[in-house]
Amino acid sequence: MHKVFSIFKVWLLLYAVQLHAKPLAPDLFCKAFPDIPACAGSALKCSFCHIPASSSTNAFGSCLQAHLKAKQLPYPSTRETMAEAITAIGDQDCDHDGFPNKQELLAGSLPADANSLPYADRCTETRSQASASAPRWNHCTADLAYVYQKVWKDFCGEPPEFDEYQDFKKLSPDKKKSALTKQLDDCLASNNWRGKDGVIWEIGHYKIRPVGSVKAGEDPGLIPIVDYYADFNLFVYTQIDGHDARDMLLAPYTVSRTGGGSQPTTYTMQSPDRLRDGQLMQPQYRVGLLSTFWNLGFYLNFTGIARVLVAQAFNAYLGFTLSDMQGLNPPDVSLSKFKDYDAKGVARSECAVCHETIDPLAYPFRNYNGLTGTTPNQVFGKGTLADPSNLGDENNLIPLSYSRARLTALDQSYPGIIEMPETGFIFGQRVESLNEWAQVLVNSDAFAANLVRDYWKVLIGHEPKTPGEHQEFTKLWKDFKTVHQYSVDAMLHDLVNTEAYRVP
Amino acid sequence: MFPKIFQRWLTFGICFGLLACLQQAPKNASSKSPLSGAEGTKAGAGVLALQEPEVSTLKRVRPRLLGKSLAKALNLNPQGMCLELGKIPCIDLVHKVALGGMNAYGNSQYQFPQSPGITSPIAFDRVILSACIQRAQIDLSNTAEAFIYKDLKLSIDGRLVKDAAIDAALDRLYQKAFLRDPSVQEREALKDLYEDIYHTEPNGAAINWMALSCYAVLSSVESVFY
Numbered sequence: 123m124h125k126v127f128s129i130f131k132v133w134l135l136l137y138a139v140q141l142h143a144k145p146l147a148p149d150l151f152c153k154a155f156p157d158i159p160a161c162a163g164s165a166l167k168c169s170f171c172h173i174p175a176s177s178s179t180n181a182f183g184s185c186l187q188a189h190l191k192a193k194q195l196p197y198p199s200t201r202e203t204m205a206e207a208i209t210a211i212g213d214q215d216c217d218h219d220g221f222p223n224k225q226e227l228l229a230g231s232l233p234a235d236a237n238s239l240p241y242a243d244r245c246t247e248t249r250s251q252a253s254a255s256a257p258r259w260n261h262c263t264a265d266l267a268y269v270y271q272k273v274w275k276d277f278c279g280e281p282p283e284f285d286e287y288q289d290f291k292k293l294s295p296d297k298k299k300s301a302l303t304k305q306l307d308d309c310l311a312s313n314n315w316r317g318k319d320g321v322i323w324e325i326g327h328y329k330i331r332p333v334g335s336v337k338a339g340e341d342p343g344l345i346p347i348v349d350y351y352a353d354f355n356l357f358v359y360t361q362i363d364g365h366d367a368r369d370m371l372l373a374p375y376t377v378s379r380t381g382g383g384s385q386p387t388t389y390t391m392q393s394p395d396r397l398r399d400g401q402l403m404q405p406q407y408r409v410g411l412l413s414t415f416w417n418l419g420f421y422l423n424f425t426g427i428a429r430v431l432v433a434q435a436f437n438a439y440l441g442f443t444l445s446d447m448q449g450l451n452p453p454d455v456s457l458s459k460f461k462d463y464d465a466k467g468v469a470r471s472e473c474a475v476c477h478e479t480i481d482p483l484a485y486p487f488r489n490y491n492g493l494t495g496t497t498p499n500q501v502f503g504k505g506t507l508a509d510p511s512n513l514g515d516e517n518n519l520i521p522l523s524y525s526r527a528r529l530t531a532l533d534q535s536y537p538g539i540i541e542m543p544e545t546g547f548i549f550g551q552r553v554e555s556l557n558e559w560a561q562v563l564v565n566s567d568a569f570a571a572n573l574v575r576d577y578w579k580v581l582i583g584h585e586p587k588t589p590g591e592h593q594e595f596t597k598l599w600k601d602f603k604t605v606h607q608y609s610v611d612a613m614l615h616d617l618v619n620t621e622a623y624r625v626p
Numbered sequence: 627m628f629p630k631i632f633q634r635w636l637t638f639g640i641c642f643g644l645l646a647c648l649q650q651a652p653k654n655a656s657s658k659s660p661l662s663g664a665e666g667t668k669a670g671a672g673v674l675a676l677q678e679p680e681v682s683t684l685k686r687v688r689p690r691l692l693g694k695s696l697a698k699a700l701n702l703n704p705q706g707m708c709l710e711l712g713k714i715p716c717i718d719l720v721h722k723v724a725l726g727g728m729n730a731y732g733n734s735q736y737q738f739p740q741s742p743g744i745t746s747p748i749a750f751d752r753v754i755l756s757a758c759i760q761r762a763q764i765d766l767s768n769t770a771e772a773f774i775y776k777d778l779k780l781s782i783d784g785r786l787v788k789d790a791a792i793d794a795a796l797d798r799l800y801q802k803a804f805l806r807d808p809s810v811q812e813r814e815a816l817k818d819l820y821e822d823i824y825h826t827e828p829n830g831a832a833i834n835w836m837a838l839s840c841y842a843v844l845s846s847v848e849s850v851f852y
Binding site for chain 1: 684685728732734
């Protein structure tokens with residue numbers, strides 16, 4: 123009996139190790155193959171190898187398992203062993219679609235899905251010749267007249283006038299290029315592009331996630347509680363006029379908006395001034411959209427550990443879905459001090475596989491207060507929040523502020539939560555504050571790729587699919603970090619020059 | 627009353643529906659190619675006949691662009707171009723999502739719909755037809771000052787007089803809608819449309835033709851995608 127129990131304990135240990143290994147796989151995979159489309163500026167979902175909502179492996183995952191079993195190899199636990207294992211099944215065709223895994227991985231299609239096939243580039247030599255003989259449209263080389271119309275429609279939100287278009291067509295190729303550049307600049311200043319509910323504003327929707335029913339201030343909802351237009355103003359401001367797009371998650375300042383309708387929309391940076399500039403957060407603790415009234419009020423609310431806020435931030439600014447195990451990279455528990463601080467059961471092995479990453483991501487929000495301790499008098503009376511001089515320092519329990527008293531208050535409901543550290547980990551990197559956390563995030567490849575992808579999807583109409591599109595997309599977001607210095611306008615001037623945009 | 631126009635509606639609806647299906651449907655088996663054994667370009671594996679990019683290389687016109695384009699092409703007030711119950715804006719509110727827009731504030735819909743919905747063709751028709759009827763009514767009330775159907779003449783029995791003004795009107799319509807002149811076939815097809823309309827219902831054939839020729843052009847694939 124004792125022997126059986128020992129065997130069971132060994133099995134349990136092995137099972138636990140296996141559970142812990144699983145979320146590492148996507149991370150290891152992308153470290154082994156950082157340049158393939160599924161990894162460049164992105165992260166693998168668990169569905170790459172597993173059947174969604176199941177622990178069973180799909181065709182590709184099963185191939186990998188069969189290979190490991192046949193060779194009597196352990197599950198890969200390093201970048202090198204992962205690279206070897208995937209390379210070893212590279213010539214197999216796990217989903218029986220006629221394309222070997224290696225080719226699918228390099229082309230950006232799914233090696234586990236027989237319906238996902240590598241795309242061809244639109245313009246092969248044969249198709250280019252056919253297109254050249256087409257009477258009206260040239261489908262395979264840049265057609266500047268087509269681009270001119272498209273820039274008008276995409277950026278200005280309307281087509282050009284007939285006469286204007288005819289004049290453009292009469293220009294020499296060089297003059298067409300400069301006229302196109304000028305037109306793009308003009309359209310980038312239009313309300314359609316930068317105005318309220320314009321193109322940039324709409325890109326910000328899934329990042330800010332407004333809720334009309336609780337909107338206060340301009341365009342109030344049925345229960346006006348909180349205003350999120352300040353978030354949109356900041357977001358748009360960071361996307362225009364050559365501003366640094368990273369400021370959306372770093373800015374200590376707020377932005378005001380004027381104009382609109384028939385008037386040009388203007389955004390103006392406000393000097394940080396607590397409460398008077400619309401934010402309760404102390405300027406030295408502000409981290410752009412992460413610490414706004416709306417974000418903390420809606421996504422942190424009364425909770426102790428900012429898991430929802432972090433998951434939303436990863437989705438909005440990196441394109442990672444933590445619930446799909448994207449972006450999991452758990453630090454060593456002895457370093458992260460991961461523990462079930464709020465008694466939610468996150469330390470159980472089946473939960474810890476994700477929460478060992480997610481909770482340390484949330485630790486830098488330790489002293490960022492949502493609504494904990496908020497009293498009706500603070501909000502509706504003539505009390506604290508009506509007068510900046512009442513706010514006091516960071517030891518006061520003030521909502522939507524940096525407040526060291528927050529966990530003291532929460533400790534009454536969750537004994538021990540006060541031990542939660544402020545030091546956290548993002549992408550496996552240790553950070554001492556939320557500002558450092560945000561710095562790591564905005565300087566990552568995934569941030570640049572996600573933001574460029576936002577514009578790519580709006581302007582091209584779909585995510586990169588063909589090998590040529592993947593190549594142009596990767597160059598674009600890499601240039602966004604270096605050549606363009608995070609200027610969206612500069613990136614867009616290059617985007618409209620891509621084959622993907624210019625060829626009808 | 628407008629048999630051919632209904633055919634056009636039907637054709638347009640089917641095309642839109644097919645597009646919706648194509649965007650959602652997985653690639654079929656016929657597009658797969660067997661391994662040929664030669665060296666590949668990137669993978670170093672066999673060269674295969676790669677799949678044709680069935681992803682749309684054209685984009686769907688979203689509501690804001692639709693509204694502005696229509697207003698510009700027909701010189702109409704975008705706020706009054708199409709109103710449900712005479713007061714609720716079709717494009718900005720009632721049919722916004724069906725036309726491919728997002729309703730972030732009211733429905734927490736933070737991304738554009740990826741494919742057209744089942745009511746998209748109907749909503750599209752509704753908006754275009756409303757705008758075209760307005761243009762036809764305004765133009766017919768004073769053809770000398772008309773924006774599209776300028777100088778059109780009616781005979782004593784109410785028939786449209788076939789003269790150069792019709793060609794000029796159709797040229798204007800295409801120029802405003804597509805920034806180009808119509809081809810000979812396109813122009814003749816729209817002239818034939820008048821005959822069909824007149825033979826179906828002579829009363830009001832002129833204004834019906836004005837509205838429906840406008841509708842036929844502005845609801846075509848060239849207008850819906852770019």
